[in-house]
Amino acid sequence: MSRNKSTKKKNLFNKKYTPDKLILYFTIFMAIFGAIMIFDASVYKANEEFGDPFHFLKLQTLWIIAGALIATIIYFWDYRKLLKTSLPLIVIIIILLVLVLILGEDINGAKRWFAIGSLPPIQPAEIAKIGIILYLSSWMSTNTYFQENTKVELKGSFLKALLSFGAIVGIVALLIILEPDLGTTMIIATTSFAMFFMAKNNPEHAKYTIVSLLLLLVPLGAIATILAPYRLGRMKTYLDLLLTGEISDPRGDGYQIQQILIGIGSGGFLGKGFGQSRQRYGYLVENTAFTDSIYAIILEELGFLGGTLLVIAWIVFLWRGFKIAANAPDKQGKLLATGITIWLTLQALLNMGANTGLIPLTGIPAPLLSYGGSSTIVTFIGIGILLNISKYSTQTNER
Numbered sequence: 001m002s003r004n005k006s007t008k009k010k011n012l013f014n015k016k017y018t019p020d021k022l023i024l025y026f027t028i029f030m031a032i033f034g035a036i037m038i039f040d041a042s043v044y045k046a047n048e049e050f051g052d053p054f055h056f057l058k059l060q061t062l063w064i065i066a067g068a069l070i071a072t073i074i075y076f077w078d079y080r081k082l083l084k085t086s087l088p089l090i091v092i093i094i095i096l097l098v099l100v101l102i103l104g105e106d107i108n109g110a111k112r113w114f115a116i117g118s119l120p121p122i123q124p125a126e127i128a129k130i131g132i133i134l135y136l137s138s139w140m141s142t143n144t145y146f147q148e149n150t151k152v153e154l155k156g157s158f159l160k161a162l163l164s165f166g167a168i169v170g171i172v173a174l175l176i177i178l179e180p181d182l183g184t185t186m187i188i189a190t191t192s193f194a195m196f197f198m199a200k201n202n203p204e205h206a207k208y209t210i211v212s213l214l215l216l217l218v219p220l221g222a223i224a225t226i227l228a229p230y231r232l233g234r235m236k237t238y239l240d241l242l243l244t245g246e247i248s249d250p251r252g253d254g255y256q257i258q259q260i261l262i263g264i265g266s267g268g269f270l271g272k273g274f275g276q277s278r279q280r281y282g283y284l285v286e287n288t289a290f291t292d293s294i295y296a297i298i299l300e301e302l303g304f305l306g307g308t309l310l311v312i313a314w315i316v317f318l319w320r321g322f323k324i325a326a327n328a329p330d331k332q333g334k335l336l337a338t339g340i341t342i343w344l345t346l347q348a349l350l351n352m353g354a355n356t357g358l359i360p361l362t363g364i365p366a367p368l369l370s371y372g373g374s375s376t377i378v379t380f381i382g383i384g385i386l387l388n389i390s391k392y393s394t395q396t397n398e399r
Contacts, residue, residue, distance in 0.1 A: 019075065020390040022320045026313060027383050030368040031064050034294075038371045041280045041290035041297045056290060059120070060371055067377040071384025079388045083332055086134040090168065093131040096124035097175035104179075112179045125176045125184045126374035130382050132172055132188055133195070133339035136165070140199040141331040158208050165196055166212075173220075182224045182231065183350070183362035189220070191343045198338055231360075238360040259283045260293060260355055263300035271303030290371045292363050295355040311352065318345045324386060327393040337389045340382045 039057035046055040074082065096114075104111035105121065113121035140146045145161040169192045177185045197209045224231060233253035240248040247254040247261075263279035266272065277300045280289045289297055299307045321341025328334040344367050351366040353359040365372055367379045 067380030074384035123374035
């Protein structure tokens, strides 16, 4: 790099602006709104199990505070220094993913959590979401193949880059799918391929990446089905609903989606009103009313209008996230902002799609809305990094 380019890059990092205000306001609103809805959706369960209607709200509030504090620290820590930790971090994550399969707590046939005494359970797969984005951002920004002046050769540089990429992503995805957790595997694999796709502005690279992704989906789907045959039941329920408009096996595989659609249908355009959900009273499976299916409770109480406003909020987040990526001062920042934006938006849209019958049920939590410690804290970490990058915009602040 020439001295002029080096000086120019240094100057970009010396010019710090205010963080992206829309992302900041979005995060504050969603965290507060999510806590309110978690309280509303969990009252019945909290009273029944703990005799305290505020039990889950108290825990969620602690996780929001912890996540916000960590995000604040990250905001003031140069993201380039954070990326230097990506290699040891991904190694630690892989070790944790192996250990959770051996020592993790078995809940309904799945080993996804470490339970340490009375402490909140830790879910390594959630940490893997941000870990893989950090690692790929660091690796792709320094790998010679992804530099703009290199050529794409299917049997040469592209294949070598793809194999290196596939090795790390494949190990992480395989360990998570063994838990089994198909939803998180889908998010990590899709986000990773999206980053790989966007890391090099070249039509040949784009074509080869899409072909590689399609070749991966078939065996991945087969492995997922073999490891957890119940997914065939979910898929059959979804296809029956899609093709006939009716739910097969409403007392079995179709029970959850039937209860979700009953709640949504009763909510109508404006909803029943806050606190008026009927489905929260044990009709939805286990604790999903305030975790994976909280969007269904929102639609029941706030109606189509409330649900649509949330979709619009995530579209705004997507727009601002890509704007931060476009204006980032270096390739590391661009890839990091892109990965975080795709991850969180994709997770939100998959959750909303599953809770409206647009896609099969996946068990994916809604970022900042669903109850959960690991998910909430990791989401805040991702947004903290995104706000950090937004400080170094290559354009003067218009925010």
